[in-house]
Amino acid sequence: MNVITDxxxxxxxxxxxxTLSPRPAPPIPYGMLAELTHRCPLQCPYCSNPVELDxxxxxxxxxxxxxxxxxAAKLGVLQVHLSGGEPTARRDLEQMIRHCxxxxxxxxxxxxxVGVTPERLQSISxxxxxxxxxxxxxxxxxxxxxxxxxxxxxxRKLAVAREVRRLGLPLTVNSVVHRANIHQIPAFIxxxxxxxxxxIEIAHSQYYGWALRNRGALMPTRDQVFWALDxxxxxxxxxxxxxxxxxxxxDYYAKYPKPCMNGWGRQSLNVTPSGRVLPxxxxxxxxxxxxxxxxxxxxxxxxxxxxxxxxxxxxxWMPELCQSCExxxxxxxxxxxxxxxxxxxxxxxxxxxxxxxxxxxxxxxxEADAATGEAEYDYRRYSVPDRNN
Amino acid sequence: xxxxxAATDVPKLARGVRLRHDDARGQWVLLAPERVLxxxxxxxxxxKRVDGARSIDVIVDELASAFTVxxxxxxxxVDAFLAGLAEKGMxxxxxxxxxxxxx
Ligand code: SF4
Ligand code: SF4
Numbered sequence: 001m002n003v004i005t006d007x008x009x010x011x012x013x014x015x016x017x018x019t020l021s022p023r024p025a026p027p028i029p030y031g032m033l034a035e036l037t038h039r040c041p042l043q044c045p046y047c048s049n050p051v052e053l054d055x056x057x058x059x060x061x062x063x064x065x066x067x068x069x070x071x072a073a074k075l076g077v078l079q080v081h082l083s084g085g086e087p088t089a090r091r092d093l094e095q096m097i098r099h100c101x102x103x104x105x106x107x108x109x110x111x112x113x114v115g116v117t118p119e120r121l122q123s124i125s126x127x128x129x130x131x132x133x134x135x136x137x138x139x140x141x142x143x144x145x146x147x148x149x150x151x152x153x154x155x156r157k158l159a160v161a162r163e164v165r166r167l168g169l170p171l172t173v174n175s176v177v178h179r180a181n182i183h184q185i186p187a188f189i190x191x192x193x194x195x196x197x198x199x200i201e202i203a204h205s206q207y208y209g210w211a212l213r214n215r216g217a218l219m220p221t222r223d224q225v226f227w228a229l230d231x232x233x234x235x236x237x238x239x240x241x242x243x244x245x246x247x248x249x250x251d252y253y254a255k256y257p258k259p260c261m262n263g264w265g266r267q268s269l270n271v272t273p274s275g276r277v278l279p280x281x282x283x284x285x286x287x288x289x290x291x292x293x294x295x296x297x298x299x300x301x302x303x304x305x306x307x308x309x310x311x312x313x314x315x316x317w318m319p320e321l322c323q324s325c326e327x328x329x330x331x332x333x334x335x336x337x338x339x340x341x342x343x344x345x346x347x348x349x350x351x352x353x354x355x356x357x358x359x360x361x362x363x364x365x366x367e368a369d370a371a372t373g374e375a376e377y378d379y380r381r382y383s384v385p386d387r388n389n
Numbered sequence: 390x391x392x393x394x395a396a397t398d399v400p401k402l403a404r405g406v407r408l409r410h411d412d413a414r415g416q417w418v419l420l421a422p423e424r425v426l427x428x429x430x431x432x433x434x435x436x437k438r439v440d441g442a443r444s445i446d447v448i449v450d451e452l453a454s455a456f457t458v459x460x461x462x463x464x465x466x467v468d469a470f471l472a473g474l475a476e477k478g479m480x481x482x483x484x485x486x487x488x489x490x491x492x
Contacts (some may be wrong), residue, residue: 028414074413076413076414078420078425079420079425106407106420108422108423130404130420130422168404170403170405170422170478172423198422198478199422241476246423
């Protein structure tokens with residue numbers, strides 16, 4: 001018969017997402033977040049970096065990062081997210097990108113854009129970067145500058161976005177939404193279109209670390225959240241084929257928790273500036289987990305054997321409530337860090353789940369925070385200014 | 390069905406889209422911004438030839454002879470396949486350049 005009969009059907013299959021069906025253990029990670037530095041000119045109050053920021057003098061050197069990238073490629077990682085802090089604060093960024101390209105890794109730059117000159121972008125592009133994600137703290141200068149605590153940040157970001165497109169690089173606009181900018185979602189979407197981005201990420205602030213400190217000033221109301229969901233859904237349909245909208249939904253007001261990381265130690269890993277390997281960027285908020293460092297272990301050794309990775313891998317660790325639930329391999333019991341923050345037990349069912357005995361408590365917290373009217377932020381910064389910054 | 394593209398058009402993967410073999414999982418993958426796609430073997434045969442040098446005509450010729458199937462059929466399918474990727478911004482097409490005209 002003929003091999004090519006259903007080429008068109010195959011084509012349709014091709015453009016559907018990769019099927020990430022559960023694999024026999026051990027799983028193979030798809031993505032690695034490389035937090036190259038915690039240094040950053042901005043001070044976003046929801047920053048996902050830990051409250052105790054790594055200083056420059058503890059950052060991994062170039063050679064170690066190159067080794068980690070080689071090990072990641074061998075382990076099966078396909079995409080590397082070069083992030084921070086502000087990754088362009090590392091002068092060896094281009095060297096790392098070239099190395100990633102050499103070992104076959106797809107490279108994604110996650111930048112705040114401030115301080116990135118056209119010359120620097122050109123050199124990053126020449127090094128072979130595949131994709132640029134640029135954060136916008138607001139859809140207008142007023143909001144961006146206030147949230148990032150940096151006057152003129154917005155203008156600089158606009159210039160960087162135009163330069164990225166002039167170089168022919170694909171651009172994603174990243175926006176983290178919370179009470180001070182959630183009403184700007186339509187404007188964020190317009191901004192992405194205007195900047196010729198093919199993709200926008202609209203992520204609701206996740207309440208760990210800095211954002212937990214600032215929850216009173218960040219938490220949106222339930223009405224705002226549901227309005228936002230509608231706006232995003234409508235835009236998705238309207239802009240199909242023009243703009244991809246990826247949204248990270250808030251789960252405080254939801255019935256089910258988010259499938260955090262699509263399962264602990266299942267698809268991705270995170271390396272901090274000083275070399276600790278984490279199952280997710282907030283994992284260090286869980287006390288007593290033994291995080292291994294790439295200075296002492298190969299990446300695959302960490303992935304396969306570190307107690308921190310095995311602590312919540314699969315479903316065996318789950319409490320009875322999740323064990324007996326049909327969604328246990330859908331949302332993986334939700335977020336361990338949220339369970340830690342709210343229930344005081346990282347192995348509890350995520351209180352965002354309506355079945356959790358703490359669900360009402362979580363909801364009450366959110367509603368109380370949303371009603372505070374607090375507008376001052378505890379900005380993200382080094383406790384004592386980093387002298388080398 | 391009418392073709393979306395001219396047979397002389399030359400397709401090329403857009404910047405930020407890469408086809409590679411994934412040795413760890415023993416499969417081909419098409420990598421794009423925040424996406425990992427699994428092309429099946431037939432799609433892979435097409436994608437391997439989308440190199441910014443071969444025209445659609447050449448790609449169709451190669452596939453038709455490699456798989457010994459009806460050429461018209463292949464042409465229709467390749468066109469539809471590329472149209473799908475072009476709509477997603479993953480493939481770009483440029484008209485053939487005659488000789489070495491200034492571009
Ligand atoms: S969230 Fe803001 S402060 Fe944190 S790294 Fe990104 S730009 Fe810098
Ligand atoms: S009980 Fe556990 S597995 Fe079931 S929906 Fe809630 S969090 Fe998910």
